[in-house]
Amino acid sequence: xxxxxxxxxxxxxxxxxxxxxxxxxxxxxxxxxxxxxxxxxxxxxxxxxxxxxxxxxxxxxxxxxxxxxxxxxxxxxxxxxxxxxxxxxxxxxxxxxxxxxxxxxxxxxxxxxxxxxxxxxxxxxxxxxxxxxxxxxxxxxxxxxxxxxxxxxxxxxxxxxxxxxxxxxxxxxxxxxxxxxxxxxxxxxxxxxxxxxxxxxxxxxxxxxxxxxxxxxxxxxxxxxxxxxxxxxxxxxxxxxxxxxxxxxxxxxxxxxxxxxxxxxxxxxxxxxxxxxxxxxxxxxxxxxxxxxxxxxxxxxxxxxxxxxxxxxxxxxxxxxxxxxxxxxxxxxxxxxxxxxxxxxxxxxxxxxxxxxxxxxxxxxxxxxxxxxxxxxxxxxxxxxxxxxxxxxxxxxxxxxxxxxx
Amino acid sequence: xxxxxxxxxxxxxxxxxxxxxxxxxxxxxxxxxxxxxxxxxxxxxxxxxxxxxxxxxxxxxxxxxxx
Numbered sequence: 044x045x046x047x048x049x050x051x052x053x054x055x056x057x058x059x060x061x062x063x064x065x066x067x068x069x070x071x072x073x074x075x076x077x078x079x080x081x082x083x084x085x086x087x088x089x090x091x092x093x094x095x096x097x098x099x100x101x102x103x104x105x106x107x108x109x110x111x112x113x114x115x116x117x118x119x120x121x122x123x124x125x126x127x128x129x130x131x132x133x134x135x136x137x138x139x140x141x142x143x144x145x146x147x148x149x150x151x152x153x154x155x156x157x158x159x160x161x162x163x164x165x166x167x168x169x170x171x172x173x174x175x176x177x178x179x180x181x182x183x184x185x186x187x188x189x190x191x192x193x194x195x196x197x198x199x200x201x202x203x204x205x206x207x208x209x210x211x212x213x214x215x216x217x218x219x220x221x222x223x224x225x226x227x228x229x230x231x232x233x234x235x236x237x238x239x240x241x242x243x244x245x246x247x248x249x250x251x252x253x254x255x256x257x258x259x260x261x262x263x264x265x266x267x268x269x270x271x272x273x274x275x276x277x278x279x280x281x282x283x284x285x286x287x288x289x290x291x292x293x294x295x296x297x298x299x300x301x302x303x304x305x306x307x308x309x310x311x312x313x314x315x316x317x318x319x320x321x322x323x324x325x326x327x328x329x330x331x332x333x334x335x336x337x338x339x340x341x342x343x344x345x346x347x348x349x350x351x352x353x354x355x356x357x358x359x360x361x362x363x364x365x366x367x368x369x370x371x372x373x374x375x376x377x378x379x380x381x382x383x384x385x386x387x388x389x390x391x392x393x394x395x396x397x398x399x400x401x402x403x404x405x406x407x408x409x410x411x412x413x414x415x416x417x418x419x420x421x422x423x424x425x426x427x428x429x430x431x432x433x434x435x436x437x438x439x440x441x442x443x444x445x446x447x448x449x
Numbered sequence: 450x451x452x453x454x455x456x457x458x459x460x461x462x463x464x465x466x467x468x469x470x471x472x473x474x475x476x477x478x479x480x481x482x483x484x485x486x487x488x489x490x491x492x493x494x495x496x497x498x499x500x501x502x503x504x505x506x507x508x509x510x511x512x513x514x515x516x
Binding site: 133152155 | 470
């Protein structure tokens with residue numbers, strides 16, 4: 044359920060009341076104004092573009108901002124050689140100020156076109172710190188080992204051009220226009236201290252194309268994200284750091300993977316095989332062993348001949364969290380950078396998983412998938428980066444101030 | 450009201466450089482003898498299309514609300 048759901052329903056009820064009064068002819072003045080509007084309901088509804096997400100708070104935005112916005116850009120910056128603590132502090136102060144203004148629908152400081160950021164469409168800006176940032180500020184020892192170096196997995200085919208980075212910007216919005224503007228202003232203000240390492244653009248189904256709360260489909264046609272923790276205590280426990288140094292409490296960790304999909308062979312693979320590879324149906328996302336989307340796959344079910352219905356190598360059997368510490372929030376986006384000159388797809392998923400500790404969540408789950416997962420026939424991890432997500436900041440503060448000092 | 454491209458304050462003969470992202474303590478001394486202190490975030494800009502001397506960059510300052 045989207046947060047605005049109840050208030051929209053309430054607004055609809057109030058409008059209904061006004062329309063009834065007009066129909067009764069009891070208020071001539073009211074009727075005059077109401078009837079002059081072609082469709083009172085449409086005029087009164089605020090445009091979706093006006094919706095904003097607060098920047099300031101205990102946690103950074105863009106993580107438990109759900110449903111995830113329709114568009115995302117992940118951008119990794121590298122600090123220029125010689126950058127130290129003062130430079131990083133100035134950088135984060137500038138970018139936090141920009142993010143706060145842009146997310147509220149205001150132009151960044153010194154920008155003169157208020158129209159471009161005016162309809163942010165739930166714009167969020169989220170900052171992640173890579174190992175190079177910790178090193179630059181002289182706090183290399185504070186970078187968690189799992190963020191400094193994720194283990195290598197046997198199925199990895201990682202390319203440096205999609206991997207690593209000192210500072211991550213995750214910028215999301217339901218509308219690619221304010222997103223594009225926000226990104227160019229943020230990068231402009233970062234340019235004197237950083238260079239751009241990589242940029243990866245992703246998308247989900249357009250907002251409103253399916254009822255609110257529907258699990259998005261990926262480019263393989265699967266409902267992707269069914270197993271995500273529900274917003275509330277379950278998500279909070281999976282995502283936010285509770286025990287740790289004070290500069291990290293309220294923060295998180297992000298594992299970002301560029302997962303290439305071999306969509307040509309996938310498209311030519313039979314429907315039954317596609318569903319068995321994951322153990323969930325393509326149409327509803329429900330388990331092939333029965334039930335609804337949010338029911339679990341029954342790995343022990345056998346058919347009339349006593350044969351297992353679900354292969355032990357099916358994706359969800361391998362990927363399912365086996366302990367609470369393995370839970371994470373998958374906030375992925377599809378990417379499509381193709382076709383190639385010879386007409387082949389160049390597409391897949393920008394897998395973005397938030398978790399309190401990647402060492403107990405992403406790492407063991409990915410180790411299982413790299414060992415055995417039918418989906419490995421079609422997917423390849425082509426890029427990888429891990430970041431510490433510092434907690435949010437209060438008004439007047441900046442993201443990372445606990446680590447850097449205000 | 451101070452605004453980009455509108456009324457603004459020029460700071461000249463700086464004794465130390467102001468770098469983007471610096472928080473600058475500014476005190477305005479008014480003609481009636483009162484002062485207005487505020488903190489401004491410094492930012493690099495090419496806006497305004499103004500040029501007051503050869504090659505000098507201009508720093509735009511805003512962000513604090515005069516007390």
